[in-house]
Amino acid sequence: MSTDIASSESIGEINKYDFRTESKAFFKARKGVDAEIVNQISEMKNEPEWMRNYRLKALEIFNSKPMPNWGGAIDINFQDIYYYLKPTDKQGKTWDEVPQEIKDTFDKLGIPEAEKKFLSGVKAQFESEVVYGSLKQDLADQGVIFTDTDSAIRDYPDLVREYFGTIIPSTDNKFAALNSAVWSGGSFIYVPKGVKIEFPLQAYFRINAENMGQFERTLIIVDEGASVHYVEGCTAPMYSSESLHSAVVEIICKRGSRCRYTTIQNWANNIYNLVTKRAVAYADATMEWVDGNLGSKLTMKYPAVYMLEPGARGEILSIAFASKGQHQDAGAKLVHCAPHTTGQIISKSISKGGGRSSYRGLVKVEKGAKKSKCNVVCDALILDSKSRSDTYPYIEILEQDVSVGHEASVSRIGEEQMFYLMSRGLSNAEASTMIVNGFIEPLVKELPMEYAVEMNRLIQLQMEGSVG
């Protein structure tokens, strides 16, 4: 099995999608999702037959499933969306067309010029290959595979096929089915036994045009004793013309391995962000989700860990900030399937300016999962009377020899705290911001430093009401 990263494919190359294949079938981007579109996506990517069939079957499943009767209000006309745009189509945008508020935020967050253009979709590639190129060589030397999922299907077919869709089958839910039919882009990571990657892998390292796609499909395999930290997204607001984003992330943590997956999502306010993320942890493996939800019109996302063998551990740290016009319906799921497994969920949510923040979670302890322990803490801050906060935890205990605890609270910022800070010269906004930053501190301290800095600044902006 080749462990070289496909270095022959130059970063961000879009030539592979060009007119060579056009002589076979002329692809014209159109809205809607049906078998023709799905076939064409598969064709454009030159996929093996098994993947094309997988997509077509998933489309049938998507069509047969009803919309969820819970969660946020989803008002989508599925036939009025582009499901696949050639990267060349995406280059149509100019810097002038990027909304002013996005540009302002970039400035305030101090985002470098090159990144700004990339993040706002103006350029299809990120021109910092020089900076990141040497990091990639380092990984290749250790046998780590870090590429995009499209390439992985072609370059590591056996490895991908062994795991793809095994954690989240197409039948899992309507949006997993949709993703399974039209997915494009996303990361594929394989970490060999015993390899511990010291620095976080970031999504934009594996630079290519499909970077911030609508339907990313990520698959991470951490072999025995290995460890990796993957970071997705960024605090800068992500602007997209397409309003439906539905990603799927599957993670396998083998015996003794460790994986942390950090997401900071700050999609613009017109976007539905409906994501299925699930990991399985084998004996003595640890899976950690660090999940920050700041943007989008509606996010529905419940990172999950299934602890399948003794000693496995799942930890989920979730923060949601809902401002005006936003509904964050986020949470976590822990399923204990073996004895001596431990789990922890910490959720912090904030609602402001009419926003609605909901925690939705599951702790399930299967029969036989003896001596398992799980603890859940959900704290919510409502900052004003127009906002709304919900908590919907589900606890299912099928085994007696366990210890499971859950507590949640909802309140506003304490008057005494405000009084104290303001009496020391802080303005109302400054005092609130400091308190909110303190509130989310358990999550922020787990972020890579540059994210933490950006996060604090972003919270400040949110609190001042000048963004979102």
Place this chain on the structure above:
Amino acid sequence: MTTTISRNDLAGFNQAGFNQLLERRIDPVWITQARKDAWAAFESMGWPNPRDENWMRSDLRGFKLDRYQPIDESETQSVQNAPVRLIQGVDVGGSLRSENGVVTAESLDPKYAAQGVIFGSLSRCARDHAELVKKYLHSQIDIHVDRFAALQAAMWTDGYFLYVPKNVVVDKPLHIHAAMGDGKVDLTHVLVVLEEGAETTVLFESTSSNEDADGFHCGGLELVLNARSNLRFVGLQDWGSGTWHFAHKRASVGQDANLQWTIAAMGARFAQVDQRVALVGPGASSHVNGVMFTRDKQHLTYNTIQQHSAPHCTSDFLYKAVLQDRSRTVWRGMIKVDVGADKTDGYQRNDNLLLSDNARADSIPGLEIKADDVRCTHGSTSGRVDEELIFYAQSRGFTRVEAVRLIVTGFFQQIFDRVTIESVREALGVAIARQVRQYE
């Protein structure tokens, strides 16, 4: 054109049965109309959808409505051997007894009657105190919420009406006993109304003629507390282990009024109970205590809601469940705080103790908060008996069963401490101790 209905012609819970019920009864016109509306609602609805959040953990497939027949009230009902537990050594101020959903005995201390207290059969009071009953009957329960609510509103046979006038204090507890025979039905309605400043205590128990009795209970309960009134309501549900138990229970608590509501769920093969307390006037408060103790194949679902519609209200729900054998409990608790319900203090807690490897406890506390100046918390714990405690007790001469009994009693102690009625604490303690299983 009434014809004598022979026993064999007695129809079931269907159109024919409903028509027979209307012909049998002497109800005021407004009640007959209400029944017809409810029947129309029943017919227009399907059975609960398993995709519905409140029903997805309840398997209704084993329930067959056509196995049961409505009671012919013209026939004397008599239920033997249904135990009475709550009033050992208690001097009650009044009592009502029903058998298979028909009230067969009524009594009220004349000193309360003299002050205007009404305590009697709902059917009779609907005639004798029409204005009062009409004002409050089905004011809290929405008959369209599911088929069971509609069926109950259409075909209730009798019930219990308690009315306490302004500022009257009924210092002795009032007792209600619903008794049901094996394979019989009970579609009674409880209606309790306290005017401003009124106070009373009600002890209500439901028991069957034999421990494993089959039966169908489809009940409604409404508690209306006007301003500054005070009600302690205790409900002990101990139907036979073959009984299907459905109930909608609603309370409305007015300004500065106080409700202490204790529910003990020990019997029935299957229970689906919706319990909702609405705090509608500023300063209202409610304390709810729930005890659930299950065994064998019982599957009990209690959905509870604390609704804060006014500011400065307090609600406090504590439900504790102990599970044995292959039993299952589903507890849903929701605190809803409406816009403007500032200075809300809402608290909810569910603790589960599993005594066997095959039991299952589902705990779903919830919060929906639309006001900001509030303090709402909830908690849930689940686990087993601490083996060290058992070992310690055994080393002091207790058998394992005795040790578990002590621990279970200790587990429920927090609830007992919140129940301010001595006879109830004792009765619950005895009932619980008796039910602790012998495990190897």
Place this chain on the structure above:
Amino acid sequence: MASQRKEFQLACKLSDLRPNHPNTIEIDDRFVVVVLLNAQVFCLEDLCTHDGGTLGDGEMDGNCLVCPRHGAKFDVRNGEAMCMPATEPTLSHEVEVRGDEVFVRLRDTV
């Protein structure tokens, strides 16, 4: 704790079974699915261990009964969970076919 050995009870007629398809049957206050697969009869508890719902309206995929809601698969021969999102086996009950009659002995534990 060992489950008590119950008796075999009549579930259905062999000739009534739709082949390669779950047939939901009520026995002794419980619901099971009986499947006629390649001339053999198997019986599972009508319970998906993932979400607690029924399996009765699922379809067969080889040896597996597929839960219609989220795609969990259970091997009808032994109740094993074959794919996510289910991880726990569902109860598999003993079957005896006597002539045209199918008898089932219910288990209480896996």
